[in-house]
Amino acid sequence: MMNKIGTYEFMAEPFHCDFSGRMFLGHLGNQKLNAADFHSTDRGFGMKYLMTIKRSWVLSRLAIEVTEMPSQYEHFTIETWVESAMRFFTSRNFCVSDGEGRVYGYGRSIWAMIDTETRQPTDIYSIDDGAIKKWIETDKPCPIEKGGRVKMSENITLVKTIDINYNDIDINGHVNSVKYIEHVLDLWNIAWYREHRIKRFEIAYVAETHQGDALRFYREPTAENEYCVRLVKTEGETKNQVEVCRCKAVFG
Amino acid sequence: MMNKIGTYEFMAEPFHCDFSGRMFLGHLGNQKLNAADFHSTDRGFGMKYLMTIKRSWVLSRLAIEVTEMPSQYEHFTIETWVESAMRFFTSRNFCVSDGEGRVYGYGRSIWAMIDTETRQPTDIYSIDDGAIKKWIETDKPCPIEKGGRVKMSENITLVKTIDINYNDIDINGHVNSVKYIEHVLDLWNIAWYREHRIKRFEIAYVAETHQGDALRFYREPTAENEYCVRLVKTEGETKNQVEVCRCKAVFG
Numbered sequence: 001m002m003n004k005i006g007t008y009e010f011m012a013e014p015f016h017c018d019f020s021g022r023m024f025l026g027h028l029g030n031q032k033l034n035a036a037d038f039h040s041t042d043r044g045f046g047m048k049y050l051m052t053i054k055r056s057w058v059l060s061r062l063a064i065e066v067t068e069m070p071s072q073y074e075h076f077t078i079e080t081w082v083e084s085a086m087r088f089f090t091s092r093n094f095c096v097s098d099g100e101g102r103v104y105g106y107g108r109s110i111w112a113m114i115d116t117e118t119r120q121p122t123d124i125y126s127i128d129d130g131a132i133k134k135w136i137e138t139d140k141p142c143p144i145e146k147g148g149r150v151k152m153s154e155n156i157t158l159v160k161t162i163d164i165n166y167n168d169i170d171i172n173g174h175v176n177s178v179k180y181i182e183h184v185l186d187l188w189n190i191a192w193y194r195e196h197r198i199k200r201f202e203i204a205y206v207a208e209t210h211q212g213d214a215l216r217f218y219r220e221p222t223a224e225n226e227y228c229v230r231l232v233k234t235e236g237e238t239k240n241q242v243e244v245c246r247c248k249a250v251f252g
Numbered sequence: 253m254m255n256k257i258g259t260y261e262f263m264a265e266p267f268h269c270d271f272s273g274r275m276f277l278g279h280l281g282n283q284k285l286n287a288a289d290f291h292s293t294d295r296g297f298g299m300k301y302l303m304t305i306k307r308s309w310v311l312s313r314l315a316i317e318v319t320e321m322p323s324q325y326e327h328f329t330i331e332t333w334v335e336s337a338m339r340f341f342t343s344r345n346f347c348v349s350d351g352e353g354r355v356y357g358y359g360r361s362i363w364a365m366i367d368t369e370t371r372q373p374t375d376i377y378s379i380d381d382g383a384i385k386k387w388i389e390t391d392k393p394c395p396i397e398k399g400g401r402v403k404m405s406e407n408i409t410l411v412k413t414i415d416i417n418y419n420d421i422d423i424n425g426h427v428n429s430v431k432y433i434e435h436v437l438d439l440w441n442i443a444w445y446r447e448h449r450i451k452r453f454e455i456a457y458v459a460e461t462h463q464g465d466a467l468r469f470y471r472e473p474t475a476e477n478e479y480c481v482r483l484v485k486t487e488g489e490t491k492n493q494v495e496v497c498r499c500k501a502v503f504g
Contacts, residue, residue, distance in 0.1 A: 014289060014299065014423065015282055015430060019463075021423045030267055037266065047266065048325060072423060073300060165438035166445060171266065171273045171324060178267060186417035190463040193418060211271075211442040 004137040005081040006039030009099070012070040019190055022069035025198050026182040029064060032094050032107050033177065035078040039092075043135055045127050054116045055127070059109060059177045060089065063147040063202040066096070066105035076104065081137040087123050088112060090132060093142040106144045147202040150246040152228045156218040159187060164213050174208035175215075175244075184229050184247050187217060196225065196251035203247045212236030215244070225251040256389040257333040258291030261351070264322040271442055274321035277450050278434040281316060284346050284359050285429065287330040291344075295387055297379050306368045307379070311361060311429045312341065315399040315454040318348070318357035328356065333389040339375050340364060342384060345394040358396045399454040402498040404480045408472040411439060416465050416485075426460035427467075427496075436481050436499050439469060448477065448503035455499045464488030467496070477503040 016027040040046040040057070050056055070076045077099035083091045094107035115122045124132060162183060170176040181203060188196075209215060209231075218230040229247045234240070268279040292298040292309070302308055322328045329351035335343045346359035367374045376384060414435060422428040433455060440448075461467060465485040472480050481499040486492070 013282075013286060015285060015428050017423050018418065019421050019423060019425055024419060026419065030265075033267060034265060166270065166440060166442055167276060167278065167434045167438050169271050169442060171269050171271060173271055176267050182419045186419050188418060190418055190421060 002043065004135050005079050005140060006035065006042060007077055007079050008035045008038055010034075010076055010078065012072055012074045012076065014072050017072045018193065020193070021072045022197075023071075024182070025064065025066070025069075025185060025201060026178050028066070028069070028096065029062065029181050030178045032062075032064070032078060032080070032096075032109075033059070035080045035094065036092055036109070039080045043131075045132055050113070050127075051116075055113055055122060056116050056172070058112045058114050059205060060112050061108075061110040061147045061202070061204045062177070063108045063144065063200065064105065065107070065144040065200045066198065068104050069197075070096075070098075070104060075099070079140075081140055082132060082135050083138065083142065085124060085132045085136060087125055088121050090124055093140070095140075095142070106142050108142060108144060108146055110147070144200070147204060150202070150204060150228050150230075150248050152218075152220050152222075152230055152246070156220040156228075156230065158216055159219045160217040162215050162217075164209055164211055164215060166211065168209075169211050172208075174210055177203075177205065180205075180231065180245055180247075183215065184217065184231070184249065187219060187229065198249060199252040200250040201247065203245055205245045207233070207242050207244045209233045209244050210236070222248070254295065256387050257331050257392060258287065258294060259329055259331050260287045260290055262286075262328055262330065264324055264326045264328065266324050269324045270445065272445070273324045274449075275323075276434070277316065277318070277321070277437060277453060278430050280318070280321065280348065281314065281433050282430045284314075284316070284330060284332070284348075284361075285311070287332045287346065288344055288361070291332045295383075297384055302365070302379075303368075307374060308366055308368050308424070310364045310366050311457060312364050313360075313362040313399045313454070313456045314429070315360045315396065315452065316357065317359070317396040317452045318450065320356050321449075322348075322350075322356060327351070331392075333392055334384060334387050335389065335394065337376060337384045337388060339377055340373050342376055345392070347392075347394070358394050360394060360396060360398055362399070396452070399456060402454070402456060402480050402482075402500050404470075404472050404474075404482055404498070408470040408480075408482065410468055411471045412469040414467050414469075416461055416463055416467060418463065421463050426462055429455075429457065432457075432483065432497055432499075435467065436469065436483070436501065439471060439481065450501060451504040452502040453499065455497055457497045459485070459494050459496045461485045461496050462488070468493075474500070
């Protein structure tokens with residue numbers, strides 16, 4: 001009988017670590033998404049199977065908290081489990097540790113399932129007669145706050161504009177979830193990261209960005225060492241301005 | 253008795269694949285560097301040991317040829333071995349395959365060893381009484397051309413300028429070798445990659461780039477589907493212009 005909690009081992013690769021020898025948050029986020037995919041694949045509702053029936057998981061929200069980051073060459077463990085599943089959203093949690101009781105941090109994520117042809121939300125319970133409900137784990141704690149609505153005022157500052165390039169785009173044809181995190185964290189420089197470490201990062205995805213679009217970053221300080229960032233795309237052909245995601249970064 | 257050739261298994265992670273579902277060349281390059289590190293660590297001259305004696309390997313040249321790229325979720329094998337070792341340079345080759353005889357491509361690399369305090373080249377033979385010489389493998393073929401001098405004319409076109417950010421910099425405090433490859437391949441857009449695939453990429457590293465520097469990309473077509481790219485940094489404080497690397501990209 002397979003456990004409800006999936007446990008996967010990773011290593012903090014040398015070139016996935018920053019100037020201080022600690023893993024980049026983006027790469028940790030990427031490994032959480034890999035763990036989510038391994039867990040759901042092992043239990044019959046992974047991306048690879050969903051592709052065959054023209055469905056896909058879409059990440060709607062992600063919140064990551066870390067008290068410490070794995071160092072270069074360190075092996076670490078990601079546990080992941082489904083905390084709840086409704087017709088149109090499921091929540092999945094993460095615990096990152098050294099596998100021997102020392103916890104690096106936690107994560108929370110919300111996913112929708114879409115029809116890859118219509119791009120519309122579809123019923124998660126329709127997969128294998130609601131099989132996901134068998135895997136709900138409610139006893140394992142995830143002691144971090146859920147992602148909330150990121151409130152921002154109207155007079156926020158445009159701090160950067162970038163073009164979207166070939167390496168930003170994944171097999172879904174739009175900007176990879178993790179690339180947004182990297183681009184947002186690039187708003188601060190190494191001098192800042194010498195004095196501050198990221199404690200919590202949360203992101204809510206609103207729309208997709210494509211090659212040829214430009215991304216505008218609006219940033220607002222909302223508390224001491226806390227910033228909200230709104231990303232707005234300028235669409236390549238129409239020049240329409242569309243909000244694509246909102247983030248909150250808390251430093252310590 | 254350990255084999256002269258090291259063999260390491262990897263998977264083409266979903267978010268390390270491009271819009272077409274094939275692995276990004278940058279991520280393949282990164283896995284080659286990981287394989288190089290595993291191989292040298294297993295044989296007593298890896299980065300982790302070198303750090304303890306204030307030495308480091310520095311990648312001087314890398315050439316990658318691929319006839320095909322691993323697809324999303326595909327497991328692949330990287331074999332790596334030392335082809336030659338002199339006092340100040342060693343050459344290391346790579347073969348990427350499915351582990352069952354289907355070859356995706358090959359790689360060649362040249363490395364120097366530096367003193368991490370003086371940043372000056374040091375004698376590779378000084379490590380464990382020239383131990384690297386025991387591991388030289390000359391029978392395994394690597395049927396791709398060595399990287400040559402990338403010749404460019406003087407009237408080349410400036411096609412892009414970017415700033416160097418937090419996520420570009422690794423534990424050595426300068427731009428990661430693989431990030432240059434990604435930034436250069438980002439000079440072409442998805443419309444180009446729909447019609448062309450990268451067949452060969454070669455890069456010669458000349459100087460280091462740091463946070464706060466800007467990188468200028470000069471590109472010149474040198475044959476059909478062949479381009480040379482020169483990267484020049486504008487140093488953050490002095491505004492000095494220094495060539496940091498030269499690349500050649502051949503598409504098919």
